[in-house]
Amino acid sequence: MLLEADDLNVRYGRNHAVRHVSLSVDEGEIVTVLGANGAGKSSLLKALQGTAGATADALRFRGQDISSRSAQKRVRSGLVMVPEGRQIFVSLTVHDNLLMGAYCRRDSDVAKDIEGVYERFPNLAQRRTMPASVLSGGEQQMLAISRALLARPVLMMLDEPSLGLSPILVNQLFELIVALNRDGLSILLVEQNTHKALQTASRGYVLELGRVVAEGTPDQLRAGEKLEAAYLGAG
Amino acid sequence: MLILQQLISGLMIGGIYVMVAVAFTLTIGMLNFLNFTIPALFMLSGMVAWGLTTVGVHWALALLGGVATATFASLIVERFTYRYMRVRYGDATEHALPLVSSLGFLIIFEHLVLVILGSDPQRFPTPFTSADFHLGKLIIGIPQLVSLVLALAIVWGLSIMLKRTRVGRALRSIAENPDAATLMGVSVNYIVPIVFVITGLMAGIAGMLFTLNYADINAYMGDNVAAKAIAGMVIGGLGNIWGAIAGGLIVGLTEVMAIHFFGADIVKIPIWGLLLLILLVRPSGLFGHTAIGKGKF
Ligand SMILES: Nc1ncnc2c1ncn2[C@@H]1O[C@H](COP(=O)(O)OP(=O)(O)OP(=O)(O)O)[C@@H](O)[C@H]1O
Ligand SMILES: [Mg+2]
Numbered sequence: 192m193l194l195e196a197d198d199l200n201v202r203y204g205r206n207h208a209v210r211h212v213s214l215s216v217d218e219g220e221i222v223t224v225l226g227a228n229g230a231g232k233s234s235l236l237k238a239l240q241g242t243a244g245a246t247a248d249a250l251r252f253r254g255q256d257i258s259s260r261s262a263q264k265r266v267r268s269g270l271v272m273v274p275e276g277r278q279i280f281v282s283l284t285v286h287d288n289l290l291m292g293a294y295c296r297r298d299s300d301v302a303k304d305i306e307g308v309y310e311r312f313p314n315l316a317q318r319r320t321m322p323a324s325v326l327s328g329g330e331q332q333m334l335a336i337s338r339a340l341l342a343r344p345v346l347m348m349l350d351e352p353s354l355g356l357s358p359i360l361v362n363q364l365f366e367l368i369v370a371l372n373r374d375g376l377s378i379l380l381v382e383q384n385t386h387k388a389l390q391t392a393s394r395g396y397v398l399e400l401g402r403v404v405a406e407g408t409p410d411q412l413r414a415g416e417k418l419e420a421a422y423l424g425a426g
Numbered sequence: 427m428l429i430l431q432q433l434i435s436g437l438m439i440g441g442i443y444v445m446v447a448v449a450f451t452l453t454i455g456m457l458n459f460l461n462f463t464i465p466a467l468f469m470l471s472g473m474v475a476w477g478l479t480t481v482g483v484h485w486a487l488a489l490l491g492g493v494a495t496a497t498f499a500s501l502i503v504e505r506f507t508y509r510y511m512r513v514r515y516g517d518a519t520e521h522a523l524p525l526v527s528s529l530g531f532l533i534i535f536e537h538l539v540l541v542i543l544g545s546d547p548q549r550f551p552t553p554f555t556s557a558d559f560h561l562g563k564l565i566i567g568i569p570q571l572v573s574l575v576l577a578l579a580i581v582w583g584l585s586i587m588l589k590r591t592r593v594g595r596a597l598r599s600i601a602e603n604p605d606a607a608t609l610m611g612v613s614v615n616y617i618v619p620i621v622f623v624i625t626g627l628m629a630g631i632a633g634m635l636f637t638l639n640y641a642d643i644n645a646y647m648g649d650n651v652a653a654k655a656i657a658g659m660v661i662g663g664l665g666n667i668w669g670a671i672a673g674g675l676i677v678g679l680t681e682v683m684a685i686h687f688f689g690a691d692i693v694k695i696p697i698w699g700l701l702l703l704i705l706l707v708r709p710s711g712l713f714g715h716t717a718i719g720k721g722k723f
Contacts, residue, residue: 242608266611278606280599291599294592295611342611 193218193377194239194270194346197249201234201401208234209245210401216346221368221378223388225412226398227422232381233275235398236348239379240272241265253345267295269345273352275381277335281324285315288323288334292341301341308337329360336367347371348379353387365391385422389413397421431564432686433679438567438639440678441574445632446655447662447670448581449625455665456601456621462528463503464629464655465648466535467496471633472643473539476548485553489638493630500626503531504619539645547644550637573635578671580631584624585667593620654681657701663714672712676700 194216201209209231216222226232238245241262250258252270260268280288289308293301309316312333318325323334332352339347349368353361365387372378382388389395389409397405397417405417412418446468453461475492479485507524558565588594596617599607604614629648636651637643654677662673677697684696704711 240609242605261613262608263611263613266609272609274606274609278603278609280602280606282602283595283598287595287598290592291595291607291610291612294596338610 192216192251193220193253194379195249195251196239196247199235199238199245199247199250201231201238201243201245203234208401209238212396212398212401212403214396214403216377216379218377219372219375220394221372221380221392223380223382223392223395224398225382225385225388225395225418225421228383229400230398230421231401232398233350234401236272236350236379236381239348240270263295266342269343270348271339271342271344271346272348273335273339273350275350275354277331279323279326279331279334279338281322283323284320285323285326285334286319288338289341292338295342304341308340312337328355329357329363332356332360332364333367340371344376346377346379348381350381351383352380353382353384361387385418429686432682434564434566435570436679436682437675438570438574438678439681440658440675441577442632442636442651442674443655443658443677444581444671444674445577445628445635446652447659447674448584448667449628449632450652450656451659451662451665451667451670452584452628453621453625454659456597457508457618459508459524459528461503461625462525463500463507463531463535464625465652466532467500467626467629467648468633468636468651469539469643469645469648470499470535471496471630472550472637472647473543473548473645475634475637476550476643477543479551485551489634492637493627493634496630496633497623497626499531499535500622500629501619503528504622507531508618508622509615536645536648543645545645547642550643552638567639570639573639577632577635580628581667581671584628588667593617597621654678654697657697660711661701661704663711666711666713669711669713 192215196212196214199209199212199214200207212235214224214235224232224235234243237243238247239250241257241260247258250256252265252268255268257265257268257270280291283291286305289305290301293304309319312330314330315334315337318330323331326334336349336352353364356364361384368378368380368391380388380392389412392409394408395406395412396403397412399417399421404421405412405415446464449464449467450461453459471492473492474495475488478488478491483491507527552569558567560566588597596607596612597620599610600612600614600617608614632651633648636647655674658673658677659670660673661676662669662671680696680700681693684693
């Protein structure tokens with residue numbers, strides 16, 4: 192297993208936002224986490240990344256216990272997150288955003304990798320010296336993903352990447368996710384777009400009020416009633 | 427000719443305001459924090475240097491000791507204002523408390539110096555009092571000229587550092603969004619003290635240059651200079667390095683011209699009058715952005 196969490200909990204004061212969640216991602220997999228607003232999806236990702244305080248019986252990444260590692264160290268070991276709402280640095284240029292993505296890297300391939308990003312996304316190349324605030328929503332999402340790619344992730348966690356994108360852009364986004372996965376990147380995908388997420392993923396978890404109420408293959412999840420109930424119940 | 431002479435001295439004292447204004451503007455732009463300890467850092471540099479010379483330390487070493495003390499004091503302030511609030515309340519920048527504690531540090535530092543070094547105005551044993559050179563009828567003090575060039579060079583170097591280097595990018599990304607910076611692998615607790623080191627160095631070197639050139643120093647020497655630097659910063663535009671440069675020089679020039687034409691008593695009126703006027707017609711300052719707060723670099 193690439194990533195394994197056992198009995199993971201996140202508490203904000205008295206609010207027990209993630210409850211006894213056990214989850215795993217295997218190498219080469221796309222795994223999705225579904226759930227209504229407030230179900231605890233972002234809290235779960237933050238706990239895995241190390242930016243939210245969490246307790247767990249076990250938290251292993253690439254075979255090593257990471258529960259006491261800082262977020263920075265987890266980034267360095269290849270666990271990289273594209274946060275909810277993109278969070279690109281709008282006061283920095285597009286190019287500086289990409290350089291920030293490679294902040295932890297010391298190797299000499301950074302420039303080459305950035306050129307690779309520019310080849311893939313000509314829109315970003317055109318605006319490389321402009322502040323990232325000039326980008327459209329879709330371009331911002333591409334920048335956020337590219338920035339994360341520059342950290343050379345082994346497992347990329349995406350928090351609702353399709354939010355606010357037009358249907359065409361959503362399709363392009365999921366095509367990109369599949370392409371990255373085919374190149375060897377493992378992916379943990381939090382989504383509200385259940386349909387698309389289940390089309391893309393090989394396994395999924397359904398969260399409701401912080402608990403895992405269903406897990407399995409897309410077919411199993413579609414067949415069960417938990418998926419719908421999770422959205423109707425807590426939405 | 428006399429006017430030209432005044433212009434030159436205005437620029438020279440302005441160079442010192444520029445450095446202090448940059449120290450202020452950096453903490454505001456990066457951390458959204460008006461650091462009231464800066465006048466004390468300025469003063470510590472000069473007074474500690476003077477104190478060291480009284481016990482026989484060579485003047486150059488004494489000046490270095492002053493700057494080092496200011497930098498160290500700045501790190502103490504970081505530890506007990508900014509970082510304390512951040513650890514305790516999550517985000518220090520949302521609170522007025524660091525501002526109040528930094529004011530507390532200002533008063534404590536000034537009174538420590540009063541108690542230890544006394545309240546009499548002192549004279550730093552300046553090694554080059556009469557090193558002037560003459561350009562036609564103009565007299566230019568070489569130490570002052572060197573100070574102005576040094577001040578501008580340091581500020582220029584700082585702006586290049588912020589723009590081009592890895593640490594500079596990390597600082598700017600923290601200024602805008604500390605949470606996202608963390609996701610890039612930036613250790614906020616390791617990078618934020620750098621802002622305070624820079625603040626200590628800027629205020630400390632400014633204090634050193636002031637001490638060398640204007641010789642008259644005491645425990646409150648920072649207050650007056652810092653007030654003018656704040657005026658310069660606001661005139662130029664909050665949280666903007668180029669604004670701090672322009673504003674600091676403008677205040678220096680205004681001060682010297684006001685003294686020349688109207689006498690020394692009135693000098694604060696034109697400076698603060700100019701400030702209020704600029705706030706009325708252009709609240710963001712000459713070079714400022716429309717929004718005030720974080721993410722300016
Ligand atoms: N920093 C925080 N402090 C306190 N409570 C929080 C914090 N972040 C999240 N919560 C609470 O934890 C619960 C789960 O929030 P979380 O953001 O993880 O949900 P989510 O599934 O990502 O929702 P959404 O789909 O709206 O993004 C919510 O009740 C929320 O109010
Ligand atoms: Mg969320």
